[in-house]
Each structure stands twice: as structure tokens, then as C-alpha cells.
Amino acid sequence: MGRIIPPEDISPALRAAALQGCEESQLLMSRRSMLGITAGLFSAAFTPRFASAVGGSDPRLLVVVLRGGMDGVNAVVPHGDPSYVSQRGDIAIPKSATQPLDGFFGLNPALSAFGSMYSAKQAAAVHAVCTPLRNRSHFECQDNLESGLPGLASNPTGWLNRLLQVLPGGSPIRSHGAIQIGEAPLLLRGPAPVLGWSPTWFSHPPENITSSVTRLLKMRDAELYKALSAGLKSDELAERAGSGEGDVSGLRKAFRGAARLLAANDGPRIAVLSVGNFDTHSGQGTTDGFLWGSLHELDSGLDEFRSSGSAIWDNTVIVMATEFGRTVKVNGDDGTDHGSGTVALLAGGAVAGGKVHGDWPGLAVRNLDDDSLMPTTDLRSVFKGVLLDHLGVAPKLLDEKIFPESKAVKPLRGLVRSRAGDAMADAQVSVAPAAMRPLSAIERYRRLNAI
């Protein structure tokens, strides 16, 4: 095999280093780099050398995509709005059943762990948010939430992948990387390599089978062996049962795995996972039923994360966002249909909690967006606020690369305790190119062969 020519889809600095001939980076640059880095989860080779993080903190970020379109109005309930009870009729949640958040909003009782975090000022909400695309299609609005683009785009990259691409090489986030828990989300799609771990319900083989497989692969196929060994190790770390627990749902396992992987010294710093079942078209319920069940699952996941990730809790922000909200009006099946405005939730020790942010547009018919809660905050403002203040990402990167064409969408400040953004306001940054679409293989081939 000849000299490895680095692909174009990596940062110029790394590419330059590779072309200078540093063996290690040359290896990194080969097409196998994806594998090399992915397979490096928890291997010594992956232990990065990086300057200590900004301000000595080493922030963690978990992004939770709530799929299906969560009904924000019944999650963080606007009891102070005189139209709430009349609009919601049979599915209005009684004020007495909710945890008061401020004088206006009450919290759905399914979110009890989130409520305790809120009381401890470790959780917050932003109400009446929405993605920039508002066509009420699950598929397209989820794409839009994850692509971070102003509108629809076919085959884009995800905004978290672009974050990984544009961060400076020494950043702990870049060197430790991001991990997808479970399904591969668009959020992390793109040229920057990402890690993966899935909490599956499949039984693991007994020890004798696993060891005969690893023994064979060790002798016959170093690549398969290396990947399998790393995978077994991450399974072991992420799945080790807590003391005296019984059966745990897949979702709680996912949150627990995310916490343990984020807490590992040589583990990733960003994780993404998805929670489904928010498409409450019928039997939505109030203090029980469809929405209660889905919120309760989410809540037990958060609780699980807090206890399994106690070591990193103070450095953690969990952002929970959904593709759209639901109609304010109740449909014929005691459910709600696709809408627009909804709520975003934040939890974690690094959150400046105890507050419901956002401008409340009101639920009176004249204030609605068609028949849904009128969005008043662009969801990108929430993401930008977290990235700016929690991770210290420069505004120019946020406006142009991570959320392209979003200069007018200001970061929402005050969501997290850290004010890293204050120091960033005038920061001069050189903007590394971020691929809006993954560089295609044919394009790389053409460049290499000068066609």
C-alpha cells in the first residue's frame, strides 16, 4: 500500500500535519480513520493529548431528541393562561395535580424527577419554541431539528457533526468525540467520526461462546477482533447492573449507558439519544394515559442518568427537544394533532435552573398559529445558547457553520451557569470549513485521480 493521501473532509490543520508525514496522523487520515477512531473507544491509543479544558471544566452535553412531536402545553402546563382549561377540555390537567414552577406554569406530574431537579435549580424549560421549518411533518421537522438548517435540505449533515468538525484540534470535545446511543441520528451525521453504543435487548452469549469467538478473531482477523473487543468493553461499562435492581427498561438502560460512557475519563463528551412515543393522536390522557406514560419514561431516564452520572452531573447539560408541538384544540379521539410551538427542557447540574424561559404567546384562539401554540423562540436559539455558554463555542461558528445563516437567531443566554459566551463575544476565530453535506466518495475519487 502506498502513501496515504488524506481525504479533504477533515480539518486543514490535521490534513497539513498528515501531509508533513507524521505517521500517527497519517494513519488517522486514511479512510480507515473512521474505523480507527471508532474502534478506539476506551483503547489507550485513543487517549488524547489535549490542553485542559476552558476554565478547568470539562463539560458534558447530552442531546435528547423527543420523537413524535411532544405536546408542550400539557408537559409544562400554562395554568396562568385563562384559555387553558377551556381549550383543553377533557385533557386539561388539573392545577392541583401539577408541581408549580412559577406563578404561571405547572409541571406534568409524570416528570417528578425533572421536578426535583427544577426545585434544586438544576432544570429549566423554554416555552413556545419551534424548529424553523413548520410544515408539521415528522420526518421533515426531525430532519430540520437535527440538520440545524433554516429550512428543508436533502441529504444534509447534522449540526452536532459540524460542531465536531469546526472545533479546534485541542478541544476535549473534539478529541473525545461524540457518541450516538442507539439509532444513528442525523444530528451526528457527517464526516467527523462518531462513536456508537446501543442498549439492545438481545441476550449476550454466555462466556464460553464469546471467548471462542474472540479467540478465533484474534488469530484470524485483527480488525474484527479490535472492534469486537472495544464493543464488549463498552457494553460491560455501560450495562453493569446497579445493586439490587430488577428489570430496567431499554430507555433507562440507554440513559444509564450514556451517563457511564460520558463519565469515563477516556469516554466521549457529547452523547445523543432518542426517546419516542410522543405522537399522541388519541387517548392522550391527563394524569395517566399516553402522554403521561411517555413523559414518565423520559423522567425515569433522567433520574437514571443523574444517579449513574453523579460524578459528572455538575458539568452536564441535557437538552431535550422535539420536532413540533401539538394542536391546542383536542381532536375527536381525545388526542391532539401535529402543531408547531412546544416546550424544550434542560436538566443537569450545569443548568441555571428553576426558571421557565421564553415569551408566552397565549392560548386564546386569536393568538394561535393556525390551531397550535404560536412559536416565539426558534429552537436554534436554545441550542446556540447552550453551545455558547456551556461549551464555549464561538458565536461566529454558531452563526455560520453549526447553524448556517442563523446570525439573526440570537443565542438564548442564561440557560446554563457558565457564562463562557461572555468571553467569546469578540473572540477572533479562524473558521474551519464544515461540510454541509458529507463529501461524497466519488468526489474524493475524482480529486485523488485528478479527473
Add this chain to the structure above:
Amino acid sequence: MPLSAREAQRARVALQRFGLGPKPGGLARIGDDALQALKDELDTPKISAIERGSLPTYATATRVSQGDFSEMEAVRERELRARIDKHLSVDIGFVERLVMFWSNHFSMSINKDGVIRGTYGQLERDVIRKHVLGKFADMHLGVMRHPAMIRYLDNQDSIGPNSETGKAWGAGYNENLGRELLELHTLGTGGGYSEKDVTSMALLLTGWSFVRWWEIGQDWADVPDDRPGQFFFRKEWHEPGAISFMGKTYAPDGQKQAEKAMRDIARKRATAEHIAFKLVRHFITDEPTKAMVDPVANAFYKSGGDLKKTALALIGLPAAFDAPLTKIRTPYELSIAQFRALGARYRSDAMWLFYEPLRAMDNLPWERPAPDGYPDESWAWLDPDGMTIRLDTAMLAVDAYAGDFKKSAYELGKSLYGASLSDTTSDALMWTTDKRAGLTLLFMSPEFQRR
């Protein structure tokens, strides 16, 4: 007479690299001329066809796709089962692999819309399979004229801004289909087209739509009432006048205007090169060289996109049989290979046994969320998480499908791979007397995982 080690190795390449994997004794049926065996399959009459009366016609599938979800989902499952049955019925499966390649080339997701869910299988049978050894341009046009692709890439409401309707409604075009047509389906990135050509292609495609159920019988819609869900060219939506595209002017000619442009694109060198690159990458190596791509591209180019001649050029490459089997099977290919090895079939009463491993590994057929298709490169599949799921689900497959299997894992390994089974794997299988452990080991061996 048993095959020599070299003949066995070549037979294994035919079955594994170009086919769907050996059935017991399959190696011997290939005989001592593996290349000829592949050619014979290409010459077999009706080799690509699925003929089953219970599967819907175009008219039925498109009508169903405008109706109930449950009906289109039932159609999808019938189509998928027929597809798998076809995979299991053929000896080698080279043509099946080509069908899978082309289906993935024109990738769509059934999750975007019922139109796709209800018709994907019919499209695959009546367009992809029909032309898989025919002309590329016929397949391409067939796909572009199909409601599934029109809906998947949002062309159904694409309106020429200067058309009657465009002016009356102030409506415009959607460039998704035009862009992907050039970037993914034909020329490929760097294939000599400009952004302006993307716009031109989109304008050429304005009016390419299909009949929606809610338009039928509406005066304003003016759609035929006897073909719900079928392709429909809306001439009053089509951009009027001549349109210049890639240096050539296409005179106004209704639907034919775009068809002429597409036939011209299919004849371009860049298209030949893109298709050849993808074929080599899919079947032979993650890093195709010019020496591999050029002969295949020449065959495509000189034959006017004859896909049988192109396939023959591919298997005629020196690398076709000489390059080591370093690619890893996709999870879907792996499941099919397990069925074939065991002489088993999915269990109609428990389809989840088939779906769940593929869901966990992000490789459910017809569910790639992005239009670029499932990745061909090994790095996309060979990661720690993927490997542990491969291990868990190898055992699951043994538990689910090998209940009646009588042979030992060692006998099966020998029967599948003959003299090409490595001594290491052979020894390991021989020493593993437990059936469950042995078959799991065989499924995880490099012989079974690599292709």
C-alpha cells in the same frame, strides 16, 4: 472430485463477494470455473423476476398508497417477503445483489410517506428488476417517473414560476429531485455540472407529479379520476419555454423535455464513471483505483449504459477474483447469508426476529433515512457497537432458525466453504462440539463475515 484450494477460493469469491453466500454444498455446484458460473447466472432467463400473483400491479400499489396505512404496510411486508424468498431461491445471487445495489442507488425511505411505503416493492419489481440487466436510462427514467421517487424527493408540488399556475399562485419549484438526480443518481459530485444546471434540471422536472386522492373530483385540481396515486404530468405547472442545461438547449416538449435531458445525462462519461466507481466499491474494495474503475466505466459508456455488459466488465476485472475479501457484509446481507447457510427462512409468525437485528444495526431494507443509500464502505458497519450486536444476533439467529439443523458447525463450515475454510477456523469449529456455540462461532468467523 473436490475442488482444489484455489478453485474453492474462487468459488467462494463468486458466492460471497458477488452472491448472497453459499448454501450447503453450494461451492461444489459452482464447479471449477467460478467466473463462468457468474456469467451463466446472468444468462438465465427471467433470473431477476419475481412472479407472484398476490403482489400488486402498478395501478393497485399506487391506489393502495393513497389509502389506509395498514393496507400499505401489509403490501410492504408482502413485497419484502417475496424479495427475501427470491434471495433464498437462487443459487448464487449475483443478480439479486445487483438488484439490491440499484435499489440502494435510488434509495428512498418508506417512513417518509405512505406513497413510498405502499409502492417501493412494486417499483423494485417492475422497474429495478425489469431493467437490472437492461439499460440504465430505462431504469433511471422508470424510477424518476414513479410516484415513490417523486414523493421522496418532494417533486409533487414543484411548479415552474413562469407557468400558468406558477404565476397565478406565485408558486415555485423544489430542487430536491433535480439535485439528487445529478449528484446521486447520475453524474455524481464533481461530474461537471453547475448550480445553474441543478436549477435547470429542477425546472425541467416541474409538473412531474402524481394524483393525490384528495384532488380527485375537485374542479380546481383537474386530475384524472381513474388513476389515483399514479404518475401525472401537470402541463400547466411545467416551466414554459426552452431550458438550457449543461450547454445544450432543450426545446419545450412537455414531459419529454426532461426525458431527453435524462437520456443525454445517462450517456455522459461522468455518469459511466460514477456508476463504475460505485459498483467497484460495492463489490470489490472500499478504495477503488482507476485501473479497476476504467474498464467498467468503458463498458457502460460504450454500450450506452447496458447494465449486463457493465456487470460482465465488473466480474472480468483482475481484482474481481484476486483482491482479498476485506469488505464486511452489511447486516442485511448477513441475515440472508444465515438463512441460506442453514436452509432456513424468516418466521412468518415472528418477523421481529428478522427485523430487530437490522433495526439495531441501522440497516432495515427500504428505510435508509437519507437519499444517498446505505453506505458501501466497511467502516460504516465495522464498529464496536456493530460487532457486539453481530455477536448477539448471530446467536439469536442460531436459536431462532437452527432448531432442526442436524449437522455440526464443523460439517456446515466444510460444506459451505470446502477447501477455502481456513485451518484456524476449521480447527476452532472442530473443537466446539456444542451446536449453539459452534454455529455462532461459524457465523462470526471471518469466512462468514467478510466478502
